[in-house]
Amino acid sequence: GPVRTGASGFAPLEVNSPMARWKLPQSAEWVNGAHSRFSFPNWQSGNDDSVYYNLNIPEFFNTRVVRPDEEFSVLERAIQGDLMNLTFTDHEGNTTQTLAEYLVGPKQVQAMLMAHQGKVVFEVYPGMNPLDMHVWMSASKTTAGLLVAMLADAGTVDLDQPLSSYVEELKGSAWDDITVKNTMNMATALNNEETFANLTNPESWIANWFSAVFGVGDVTPTQWREMMKTVEKLDSEKPGELFRYSTSNTQALVMLTEAVTGMNWQDYWHQQVWSKIGARSPLIVGLTPDGMPVGGGLINTTPEDMIRYAMLYTPSWNVVSSENVVPQRLLDMIFNMGNPDAYTASTERTYGTQWFGEVPLKNTAQWDHAFADGAMFKHGNMGQGIYVDPGRDFCGMYFGLASNDTSLTGIDHSPGYLRAAAKALAGK
Template identity: 45%
Template sequence: MKPGLHRAACLAFCMTSPLITQADENPLAKYLVAPGAKTTLPVASAKTPFSLEFARDAQERFENFHYQLGGDHALYYNLHLSEVLPTATSKPNEHYRPLEKALDPALGDSVSFTVTEGDLTLNEYVVHPNHRVQAVVMVHQGKIVYETYPGMNPMDQHVWMSPGKTTVGLVIAQLEAEGKIDMNKEVVEYLPEFKGTNWDGIKMIDAANMATALQLEETLEAIVDPESIIVRFFGAEFGAPNPATGQVEDWLSILKGAEKIEGEAPGDRFRYSSAVTQVFVVIAERIENKTWATIFEERVWGNMTARLSMQHHLTPDGTSVAHGLLSTTTEDFARFGMLFTPSWDNAAVKPVVSAEVLKRLQTAGSPEAYRRGAKYEGQKADFGESPLMNSYQFDGVFEDGALWKHGNLGQGIYIDPARDFVGVYFSTNGYIPPYGEDKMPGYLRRAAKYLAGQAGRVDER
């Protein structure tokens, strides 16, 4: 399989920055003929209100594949998902506190990275039409040092996509620290209806690190197979019928039927799967006897001096799609990352991420399982260096403790506790060239190093 095709497997809120090399290789080409599926509008068009006609057309045509193509309608969905999906909220603390700004005018021209178009500075990259960046916010030592909004407004609430998985990793680590979850126990101890299935023998820690040895990985073959378990899972989350039967299924019941991967044991290999994330949402809800939105408000968002509530977009049965469908402002996205840094008190009224929890998130993965996984080579290219491992829903953890999580259509959060730095960004970056490449991860890590004084002008080394 060509690397570009493999990366295109993230069509359902998953893996790395997707890039389909040629339009005729696109297994979803038939979806591109629908109005709003292709990319014709510049991202800057999202800074002004969409017409009523455009909004109604986008709402009428909403469905998973149409959204994930990243075309014109996706610009609308990314900023208005509460209009097409049921939505719950986690309210912030009553005390809102603006983030102080100490903008570094040299940063945008001092950090560069090599992309398809050549060696671009950060300032050049964020406005390049091929990369369709909508917003970037960087925070160093508790202050905003860089911000830009090429394709949205500061008060707009944008979908996180897979960076939402970090919220699940955090809550699970909190529950573990409190003794409410034993990560060495099997998943079936917390989901007894899964006993007697292929989930038997899978430890919670291996599931948290997406190494279940079950056929739940979001590969291209799975995504384009209407009968695959992953397509059925995503369809059920959206309330769409199974293409093979015409019936709407229960998403959790679907996962009970996951098949084993022959010759592979749990913990052997990192295989990315949003479905596994949702299993932990259910486990947390059952342990706390509360909805995920309430759990997250009590444990995280309600302690934050954020500007707006977090939006949780829901499955038909009312479960938060925490693996990807969360929406906030860009600044509030950055505030979440600040909870993991020494400057947490600029974003919250009390500590949310304890030293114990942070250490667990930074060390719970397996470097060997990570290197065997499909993300390894892609992340090495995205950063110009390789993370050490994945851990607790984070795509990458570096040797210096920095944490990284990417999202479909070009979203990301980079948290660097040692350098007291957080970088976040939103995009609507589709699949057909010249679109699809996302190199913002490399810019964020280099910006952190630059600000920490580890380099003058940061180059590819």
């Protein structure tokens, strides 16, 4: 017979989730209907159409395929099924349900992987096949942040210079007064925050910018760029004072990376990171209408390739790469960039506290939440996430698809389970 290679000791855990139906093809009639119903609100709804869109982003957006290396890194499995019994104390002081119960609940988790000391210790696919692609949503932002941190580490970019000093087309705009560092930390003092109120207000700058960046509705291909120049400063605060979350800040970092390197973002990403981790499958990134990667949200990979990327931030990086892509000094730069004071009054701090059941220290360099022990987490819209915990030599990821409305689907506790697992496995 043919000689085949694959994952080492691949034996994912099984749960009986209603989401299992997404492992099978949907009927042509239903898929055609989902296409006809595609709109920004429907995509964001968490309904069945929305599940399909997020498993099949390349059907709905122009994309670029970023090839993997010729050989993939083999991740050994050392599955610890007793992690299914994990619980943690939530933000109200109550014990959560077990992870096994949570995985089949209303948050509609589709995949979850955890690795400790370079081995996959937990792997489950309640709502997708192991080699299906899924969108990262805002977990993508860590990639844009990493490339800018690399440029700063190399001395090519000065974090204390205005962002517009590197991006010609943003000169003469609000970005003249916003440093690269404040853009990395999402403390730009611009009226571009992604609050629920702003996103659902068709008059807001950010709602209109999203329509432009995703090419939804009556927009020109370059409209999102023109809008980057017209975003207004907030009267009441200065850059650096408050963490206000916005994908437009991340897109400014993508613009910076292309301007400084003279390369397409996806080619620089391939050169610096993707070609070095032994990815098994391609990475697919969605593009703006005029062809620039949406580095803040439209990266798609398999779950296993996402955990390979996460492992770069842990001491077990050498399991996936022959080169230390995120050396300690770069990890320190990323972790130390954020300011706890700017985090304290932020909306995101409340989310982080609800997700983990403990209060994180700060946000930093495109990561939503960082802890005093060095762990960092980035969330993605409707239930995606990446957690790296260098001190415990642990990393984890999850994909899912559920409405952001917690009154319908409850709090996203996946982050808390990942952190609880890290503590249990490391014994601290």
